[in-house]
Amino acid sequence: xxxxxxxxxxxxxxxxxxxxxxxxxxxxxxxxxxxxxxxxxxxxxxxxxxxxxxxxxxxxxxxxxxxxxxxxxxxxxxxxxxxxxxxxxxxxxxxxxxxxxxxxxxxxxxxxxxxxxxxxxxxxxxxxxxxxxxxxxxxxxxxxxxxxxxxxxxxxxxxxxxxxxxxxxxxxxxxxxxxxxxxxxxxxxxxxxxxxxxxxxxxxxxxxxxxxxxxxxxxxxxxxxxxxxxxxxxxxxxxxxxxxxxxxxxxxxxxxxxxxxxxxxxxxxxxxxxxxxxxxxxxxxxxxxxxxxxxxxxxxxxxxxxxxxxxxxxxxxxxxxxxxxxxxxxxxxxxxxxxxx
Amino acid sequence: xxxxxxxxxxxxxxxxxxxxxxxxxxxxxxxxxxxxxxxxxxxxxxxxxxxxxxxxxxxxxxxxxxxxxxxxxxxxxxxxxxxxxxxxxxxxxxxxxxxxxxxxxxxxxxxxxxxxxxxxxxxxxxxxxxxxxxxxxxxxxxxxxxxxxxxxxxxxxxxxxxxxxxxxxxxxxxxxxxxxxxxxxxxxxxxxxxxxxxxxxxxxxxxxxxxxxxxxxxxxxxxxxxxxxxxxxxxxxxxxxxxxxxxxxxxxxxxxxxxx
Numbered sequence: 001x002x003x004x005x006x007x008x009x010x011x012x013x014x015x016x017x018x019x020x021x022x023x024x025x026x027x028x029x030x031x032x033x034x035x036x037x038x039x040x041x042x043x044x045x046x047x048x049x050x051x052x053x054x055x056x057x058x059x060x061x062x063x064x065x066x067x068x069x070x071x072x073x074x075x076x077x078x079x080x081x082x083x084x085x086x087x088x089x090x091x092x093x094x095x096x097x098x099x100x101x102x103x104x105x106x107x108x109x110x111x112x113x114x115x116x117x118x119x120x121x122x123x124x125x126x127x128x129x130x131x132x133x134x135x136x137x138x139x140x141x142x143x144x145x146x147x148x149x150x151x152x153x154x155x156x157x158x159x160x161x162x163x164x165x166x167x168x169x170x171x172x173x174x175x176x177x178x179x180x181x182x183x184x185x186x187x188x189x190x191x192x193x194x195x196x197x198x199x200x201x202x203x204x205x206x207x208x209x210x211x212x213x214x215x216x217x218x219x220x221x222x223x224x225x226x227x228x229x230x231x232x233x234x235x236x237x238x239x240x241x242x243x244x245x246x247x248x249x250x251x252x253x254x255x256x257x258x259x260x261x262x263x264x265x266x267x268x269x270x271x272x273x274x275x276x277x278x279x280x281x282x283x284x285x286x287x288x289x290x291x292x293x294x295x296x297x298x299x300x301x302x303x304x305x306x307x308x309x310x311x312x313x314x315x316x317x318x319x320x321x322x323x324x325x326x327x328x329x330x331x332x333x334x335x336x337x338x339x340x341x
Numbered sequence: 342x343x344x345x346x347x348x349x350x351x352x353x354x355x356x357x358x359x360x361x362x363x364x365x366x367x368x369x370x371x372x373x374x375x376x377x378x379x380x381x382x383x384x385x386x387x388x389x390x391x392x393x394x395x396x397x398x399x400x401x402x403x404x405x406x407x408x409x410x411x412x413x414x415x416x417x418x419x420x421x422x423x424x425x426x427x428x429x430x431x432x433x434x435x436x437x438x439x440x441x442x443x444x445x446x447x448x449x450x451x452x453x454x455x456x457x458x459x460x461x462x463x464x465x466x467x468x469x470x471x472x473x474x475x476x477x478x479x480x481x482x483x484x485x486x487x488x489x490x491x492x493x494x495x496x497x498x499x500x501x502x503x504x505x506x507x508x509x510x511x512x513x514x515x516x517x518x519x520x521x522x523x524x525x526x527x528x529x530x531x532x533x534x535x536x537x538x539x540x541x542x543x544x545x546x547x548x549x550x551x552x553x554x555x556x557x558x559x560x561x562x563x564x565x566x567x568x569x570x571x572x573x574x575x576x577x578x579x580x581x582x583x584x585x586x587x588x589x590x591x592x593x594x595x596x597x598x599x600x601x
Binding site: 012 | 390393394395415416417418419420422423424426429433434435436437438439442443444446447451452453454455460476477499
C-alpha cells in the first residue's frame, strides 16, 4: 500500500474509545488535582501543609482550609462550567468561535449584577443572585427567539444583540453611579474569584454537576447535531428537544458560573479549542475533558493573580489574566490552524 | 403483498405554505430504484426532505412501510430510512470512519459507543466504495467528491430499507458516479428501495427501474424508465431539444441537439 504521509499527523480513525477516554480523562483529572494543590500552596502567606493538617485551627490551617482551598475549588467549578458549556455550545451552534457568553448570558448577568450594586444590594449575595436571575432571563429570551425561527443562528444573533443592549444599559447606569459604587461594578464586571462560603460552593457544585452531567449525557446526540439539524434528524435525533435541553443545561451552567465569579472570558473559548485540536470533535470526549481542562486552567490563572500580587501591589481580577493569556494564545491557534496541511 | 417502502397520495410539498410541486402520487416497492428528474427548482430535493419528515407536507399524505409519516418515531424511522443530503455544511472535523460510524447511531444505544459489529459494517462499506484510505483522514480536508462518497457510505452503514439520495453523483468523477449507482443497484436487487435525485438522464436510463419527472410544479410523467425516457419527453422536461442514440450494448444516450 502506498502511503501519502504528509506533515500533519494522521489521527487514528476513531479517536473516542472507552480505553483512550479513561486514560486521557484520568490524566486530566490528575492535572486538575495538581493545579488545586499548587494553587492552595501559592500566595503571599507560605502555608505549611503538615502544620495545617495537624491543626486546622492554626493560622496555616485557617489559610489553607478557610481561604485558599475554597477559592481554588471555586475556580475549578467556574472553569469547568465555562469550558464544558463552551464546548457544547460550539458544537450546537456549529461555530468554533462561539463563546459561552454568546447566548446573552453575560449581558443578562452583568446587567443584573450592575443593578444590584447600583441599588446598594451588596449584602446577602445581591449581585450574585441578580446576576443569576439576569442570566436566566436573558437565556429564556434568547431561547424563545431561537425557538420562533428554529435556527441556531437566530439564538446566536439574539444573544449578540441582547449583549449589546445590556452593555448600553450598563453604561447608562455607570454614568449615574458614585465613584466607589462604580469601582465595585467595574471590579465585578472584570470577573474575579473571591472567597465563597462552603454552602455557596456546595449549591454551585450541585448545579454544575447537574448541568454538566446533562451535557455529557446528551453529548452523543450533540455530535450528530454538529452535522446540521436535518442530518441529525435523519439519523434519529429529536432535534428540537435535544437543542433545547443542551441550551438549557449550558445556560444554567454559565449562569451559575457568572453568578459566582462575574464575567471571566476566554476560558470557554480557548480550553475547548485546544482540546479539540488534540482529541478531535467528539463531544463525548470534549465535554468532560473541557470541564477538567477548564478547571485546571482557571485554578492556575487564579494562582497567577496571587503570584502577581507583589508586582501590582494588588490582585488583578482573574478575568484579566485569562484574557491576557487567552487573547494571544487564541490568535496563535487560529493562525496555526490556517496553515496549509 | 407487502406495503410499498414509500407511498405518497396527492402530495404537495413546499416552503412556507407555497407548494413547489403538488399532485405527487407514487408507490415505490422494495427492490426498485427510482430516479427523480427535473430542472433546477422543480422540487426534487423538497420532495425527499418531506418524505423524510424534515418538512411538513402541504397537502396529501406520506406512508413509509405502510405507516403514516407522522406516526414514526425519529429513531425508529432512522433505522429504516437513510438520506444522502445534497450538501455537507457541518464541518466539525470528524475523520472519515468517525463520520461513517455516525450512520450507526440509530442502531446504537443512546451514547453511541460503536460495537465490533458497527465497526465492521462501517469498514466494510468503506471498502465496498473503495474509500478505505479515507478512514483516518479528516473530512474537512477532503475534496467535495470524497466527502460525497463518505456521505453515501454513512447512509449505507445505516442499513436502511429505503435510501433517499439527493444528487449522489454530484462532484463525482465518471468512474465514481457509475460505482455509487452500481453499489446502490446491487442493494436494490437484494430488496432495498431507493429514490435518487439525478441530473443526468443517461445515468437514470442506465440505472433506474422507474422515473418520476417533475416540471412546473407538477408531475410530468412517472413509470418505467424504459418506457418513459425518450428524447421528446426529456426535451419537454428540460425545455431544450435532445437527440437520442443507442449504444451497441443497448443503452440509450441523450445529448442536447446542436452540440458538435
